[in-house]
Amino acid sequence: MxxxxxxxxxxxxxxxxxxxxxxxxxxxxxxxxxxxxxxxxxxxxxxxxxxxxxxxxxxxxxxxxxxxxxxxxxxxxxxxxxxxxxxxxxxxxxxxxxxxxxxxxxxxxxxxxxxxxxxxxxxxxxxPLAGLTAYQAIVHGLKVTAGDTVLVHGAAGGVGHLAVQIAIAQGARVLGTGSAASQAFIGSLGAIPVRYGDELVDEVLKIAPVGVDAVLDTAGRGSLSTTQALAAVGARVASITRSSTEYEGAIDVYARLDGDDLTRLVELAEEGKLTxxxxxxxxxxxxxxxxxxxxxxxxxxxxxxxxxxxx
CATH class of the missing domain: 3.90.180.10 (Medium-chain alcohol dehydrogenases, catalytic domain)
Structure with missing residues (x-):
């Protein structure tokens, strides 16, 4: 072969x-x-x-x-x-x-x-891998539920675009960061697109004045450095890029093989909630x-x- x-x-x-x-x-x-x-x-x-x-x-x-x-x-x-x-x-x-x-x-x-x-x-x-990472970060790590406002850094990427959809399936309102060229794609996923850059915090707080309930960093490169300014009291923060040290209390997420989680991803896809x-x-x-x-x-x-x- x-x-x-x-x-x-x-x-x-x-x-x-x-x-x-x-x-x-x-x-x-x-x-x-x-x-x-x-x-x-x-x-x-x-x-x-x-x-x-x-x-x-x-x-x-x-x-x-x-x-x-x-x-x-x-x-x-x-x-x-x-x-x-x-x-x-x-x-x-x-x-x-x-x-x-x-x-x-x-x-x-x-x-x-x-x-x-x-x-x-x-x-x-x-x-499989990107889906497990996103699902385990959103559902098990951040414990996102209906009514949460979630910020996903790197929302256009392999893990990020799946995390956006999974958080929406959990009933959350989702903001997704990305480049200017990715804004339309992020919006097509059902998220509110927000551009990287100096105005990120102001733009997020316009949408969520009391801050966001959960943050998932899939981008790295200092993305979590803004979290203190835009996180609500008691916000949950997670990273898949080993950058959790940028924010005290953040958790690192690593994909693990879990048949139940992988099956749930299949179900979400067949329900039309995940692509x-x-x-x-x-x-x-x-x-x-x-x-x-x-x-x-x-x-x-x-x-x-x-x-x-x-x-």
Whole structure:
């Protein structure tokens, strides 16, 4: 099968398309033919070697954790799936080695749930990691409920645009920060768009005079530095960018695999309350270019690899 791998740490330039054997199948695994795989900033971080002190990389490494695809085979001890099932998955191992920039992968059943029926393959592939991060930040971390006013920094990004929709589904009023070019997109999600910059605090307080009830930082780069001036008394603050030290009491949010949360994301999508915006899609052979676009920033939603198996 075709896969994208790297033999040493580096940027997009270390990626190469290779032919490797199909994944082996243990008794309790599921073999998935991958239709699409989403890129995430974590791919770039792990590939650069930044996480090497924390996680082993067994070279060659196939990057990628998100997938949407079709079950081709199940192990003799596998329950819950059948060949032909359409699934999405967050497939992350204890070490970096097998990933989703490939035509197939063997996954644990707990890493998979059914694909949302109303999302394309590309959209569905963008849901697992970014969706889990957004859902766990909004619902579990910030505990957003109806009547809250929520500010999402980086509302046009992969996690941010999903967090906006999830907060709205919880009944909140949402303000979303972004660049001038992203204002219309943020508004299309149902949020009140607010531009980054020196007037951010004044603009937010015009909309929410007593301050916002919750803040989620998905952008970093000093976004939380304004929080003291625009947060209501007792506001809850969270960050996915490890910038929580900018605001005392803020919590860091890290995505964790949770089948119930992933299933709820599927339900929200099928209820018409959540969609994934695909900024751009690339074939598997252009994975390096896809990573360059991701690294350049200013991405609205997700970047995806569409994987078409060669016959």
């Amino acid at each position: 075709k896969a994208v791998q790297y033999q040493n740490f580096g940027g997009p330039e270390v990626l190469e398309v290779v032919d490797i054997p199909d994944p082996k199948m243990f008794a309790d695994l599921v073999l998935v033919r991958i239709e699409a795989a989403a890129l995430n900033p974590a791919d770039l971080a792990f590939q650069s070697g930044a996480a090497d002190p924390l996680v082993d990389s067994l070279f060659p490494v196939t990057p990628g954790w998100d997938l949407a695809g079709v079950v081709e085979q199940i192990g003799v001890a596998t329950a819950g799936f059948q060949p032909g099932d359409e699934v999405i998955g967050f497939v992350r191992g204890q070490a970096m080695h097998y990933g989703t920039y490939a035509e197939r992968i063997s996954a644990e059943p707990r890493q998979l749930v059914r694909k949302p029926r109303n999302l394309s393959w590309a959209q569905a592939a963008g849901l 994934v915006h695909v900024d751009s899609a690339f074939p598997l052979g252009q994975a390096a270019e896809a990573q360059r676009v991701l690294a350049g920033g200013h991405v609205r939603g997700k970047i995806v690899l569409e994987i078409r198996e060669e016959v």
